[in-house]
Amino acid sequence: MLFVCCFFYLPSVVRYGLSMFVCVKLDDPQALPYPWAAAAPGSFFLLDLNEECWAPGGWHRVWALAYGVPLLVLLCGVLPLGLxxxxxxxxxxxHAPWFRRRYGWVVRVYRPERAAWEAVVVCQTIMMCMCAVFGMALGVYHQxxxxxxxxxxFAVLLMVFEPHEHRQLQHLLVYAFGALFIMLMGALSFLTSFNDIEPPYEYSITMGAVVLIANLMYIAWAGYVLKQAVEVQWPAHRIMSKVLQLLSKVAPVRLARSLASHRQ
Structure with missing residues (x-):
């Protein structure tokens, strides 16, 4: 139960722990044309902009060292290594019954030689949380x-190590990262922070179509994999579908016969 709670709340807790180290600049004392008008130069705590980052005697240093550091050590180090x-x-x-009851949800989808791959998934979640949290300080382009x-x-890691027992699930995750990568690279081309060149209308339409097609292909593939998984794991589904097909053929015949007998 403890492991389930850790994985369920992991992204939220990691984001909150990382937020203890995010500082943003409110005013730049060197900014033109009025460098003397900077009211609050320096970096300030993202969760409380009234607190200056790492100021002597400030609450940010206390929270970051007493709460942020132990939390990140626990979640970013102890949790994946312990798992x-x-x-x-x-x-x-x-494959022992007692191990399956306790930790089966962690290792069930992986090959025996890659059973500990869930620790890599934890690191993946942590790195994505870092991208989301530090985006305020890095800027949209670098984020x-x-x-x-x-x-x-992580797509390369999946293709190299192939940890999943079912190849279709393996391909599904690789395609998910591929679709997300295409979408992110397409979004980068619309940022004009560095070159101040507005993309033409034709390029916007083409890139939007490429991103849309990539996502639709992924959704279609995910639906196909899900359909096959349901048919493999639930034989009753196939039996029910055959029964429904049989009823769809028999019911019109019986209805026609009953109508004919009623007319006679």
């Missing part, structure tokens, strides 16, 4: 570029 350690220590009992790099990196 990998538990699975590695029980690698000979992966999008960092997220695209994370997606490409």
């Amino acid at each position: 990998a350690g538990v699975i590695w220590a029980n690698r000979r009992h992966l 999008t570029l960092l997220m695209a790099a994370v997606c490409a990196g």
Whole structure:
């Protein structure tokens, strides 16, 4: 139950812990044309803009060191390493009933030699949370570029190690990262912060169509994989479909016969 709660609330707790180290600039003392008008130069705590970052005697330093550091050590270090350690220590009992009851939801979809891959998924979640949290300080361009790099990196890891037991699930995740990567790179081309060149209308339509097609292809593939999974795991579904097909053929015949007998 503890592991389930950790994974369910992991993104929210990690984002809150990382927010303890996010500082933003309110006023730049060197900004033109009125450099003397900067009212609040320096960096300020994102969660409370009244607190200056790392100021002596300020609350930001207390919260960051007393709450942020232990939380990040626990979630970003102890959790993935502990998860990998538990699975590695029980690698000979992966198919034991007691192990399946406790940790089956962690290892069920992975191959036995890649049973600890869920620790990599935890690191993936943490890195995506970092992209979301530090985006305020990095800016839109670098945030999008960092997220695209994370997606490409984990897609390569999936293709190299192939951790999933079912290849269709493996392909589904790779295609998901691919669709997200295409969308992020397309979004980068619309940012005009560095070149001040507005993309032409034809380019906008073409890029929008490419992103839309990539997402539709992924949704179609996901639906196909889900349909096959339902047919494989639930034989009753196939039996029910055959029964419905039989009823659809028999019912009109019976109805026609009953109408004919009623007329006679």
